[in-house]
Amino acid sequence: MKITKVEAFTKNLALTKPYTIAYKTISDVENVFLLITLENGITGIGAANPDTQVVGENPAQVLLNCESDYCQSFVGRDIRHFRLMIQEIAAAYPGKPGTLAAWDIALHDTFGKYMEMPVVDFYGRHIESLPTSVTIGIMDVEDTVNEAREFVNLGFKVLKVKMGQDVELDIERIKKIHEYNREVIIRVDANQGYDADDLHRFIKATAGLGLELIEQPVAVGKEDLLSSFDEESRRLLVADESLKNSTSAIKFADTPQLFGNYNIKLMKCGGLMGAFDIATIAKAAGISLFWGCNDESIVSITAALHAAFACPHTKYIDLDGSLDLAEDIVTGGFILEDGVMSIRDKAGFGFELN
Numbered sequence: 001m002k003i004t005k006v007e008a009f010t011k012n013l014a015l016t017k018p019y020t021i022a023y024k025t026i027s028d029v030e031n032v033f034l035l036i037t038l039e040n041g042i043t044g045i046g047a048a049n050p051d052t053q054v055v056g057e058n059p060a061q062v063l064l065n066c067e068s069d070y071c072q073s074f075v076g077r078d079i080r081h082f083r084l085m086i087q088e089i090a091a092a093y094p095g096k097p098g099t100l101a102a103w104d105i106a107l108h109d110t111f112g113k114y115m116e117m118p119v120v121d122f123y124g125r126h127i128e129s130l131p132t133s134v135t136i137g138i139m140d141v142e143d144t145v146n147e148a149r150e151f152v153n154l155g156f157k158v159l160k161v162k163m164g165q166d167v168e169l170d171i172e173r174i175k176k177i178h179e180y181n182r183e184v185i186i187r188v189d190a191n192q193g194y195d196a197d198d199l200h201r202f203i204k205a206t207a208g209l210g211l212e213l214i215e216q217p218v219a220v221g222k223e224d225l226l227s228s229f230d231e232e233s234r235r236l237l238v239a240d241e242s243l244k245n246s247t248s249a250i251k252f253a254d255t256p257q258l259f260g261n262y263n264i265k266l267m268k269c270g271g272l273m274g275a276f277d278i279a280t281i282a283k284a285a286g287i288s289l290f291w292g293c294n295d296e297s298i299v300s301i302t303a304a305l306h307a308a309f310a311c312p313h314t315k316y317i318d319l320d321g322s323l324d325l326a327e328d329i330v331t332g333g334f335i336l337e338d339g340v341m342s343i344r345d346k347a348g349f350g351f352e353l354n
Contacts, residue, residue: 001079001114005037008066008102010059013297014326029295032062033329034102036110038079044110044348045330047299050098050267054241057098065099079114082107086273097244097270104271105303105349112348119272119303119349123310129342130308133160133187133318144173145180155338158185158212160318164193171205178209187318189215192241196225203233213290213316215263216240226258235260238290244268246277253285261316263292264307266300272307279311289314293321302333302349305341317341329354 013029034046052058065071070092077085086104093099112119134156136147148159159177163170170188177186186209194202194217203214215238218225223242226234239252239259245268252259262282264275282289291308293301301322308314319341322328333351335342344350 001042002039003036003075003077003079003110004039006034006066006072006075008032008034008063008071010063011329013295013328015295016324016326029325030059031297031300032059032066032098032102033297033299034066034106036079036106038110038114040114042110042113043353044106044108044113045299045351045353046102046104046106046109046303047297048098048102048105048267049294049296049300050101051294055097055244055268057096059098061096062098062102065093065096066102071103079107079111082111083273086271090270090274097268097274100270100274101266101300104273105266105300108272108303108306109299109348116347118306118343118346120306120309120343123276125309125343126312127309127314129340130314130317131156131158131339132320132336132341133158133185133316134320134323134339135160135162135189135318137162138165141169141173141176145176148177148180148184152181152184157183157339158187160187160189160215162189162191164190164217167194167198167202171202174206174209174211182210184210185212186210187213187215187316189240190217192216192219194218195222196228199225199229203229203236211236213238213261216242223252223258227256231256234258237261238263240265240292243278245270245274246281249278249281253281253287257285257287259287261288261290263290263318264304265292265294266304266307267294267296272303275304275307276311279313283311283313288316290316290318292318295325296321297325298322298328298330298333298351299349302343302351305334305343306349309343
């Protein structure tokens, strides 16, 4: 079954409310969408919203690449060769994970629809559902607790708290969330905001407060600071900005392991195939999988969920990136009930164009 049309466009999906992390405030959500149409009328959809500060590629560059003559040359190719096409695009655009992710997701969705099966079932479904965390940005203590209360009232049982600007404030925020609700699971994300002293102080002060994970505590390139921590502390740590692709996955798999968990984002590694490369390395090294996202369309969030559920050693998901969007170009995709995510029994990734 041949591809007859490839088209790309951008859309600012925006956020219902901006939020702050350690190094920026986010309000706009510019996503690139890629549509692939087959000769039988099937249309698959891909999307990308890479973080420029993390991977060095922005949505404008993704759009330019997706509209190139090279990408248009895939018209006429057989969708059954989708994995080969992904490999060719990876070779043509090295170091451009947003471009690759848009294509990888679109080709997977198109192939799944052609095969009339969910993408996760093509690879083998190992997980049926998992609770996702929802994100609380950097804010004062009172607002933090109020937002935590709002999320808990909506049914969420796992909260991720952004921090990294003021360790004493961060400690107080975590303590107050725990005082409010001792049953809620707390994850934190410093977004590279700490040094070793800050992290030691934070871990000591929050012991016993239900802290499950600490994402990217130190800056990229400063990971050796983590070698001063004991193994129990390092098992809490999640490599995010430090982990971009299989090369960095191999680097941090070496002993002593500085991170007990890998945060896989399709926007960092270039889609499902890149994600599975990282997952294979993590499994061999005994490192748990944590699937994350940027602020993204339902398109790429659902793709990440399918990838996560195809990996037996997936332990955590943080796939709330579409929940605060003001709009989207698709509906469907995943099911969310009381903070737990599952996959619709639909072909491809199970979403439909609005």
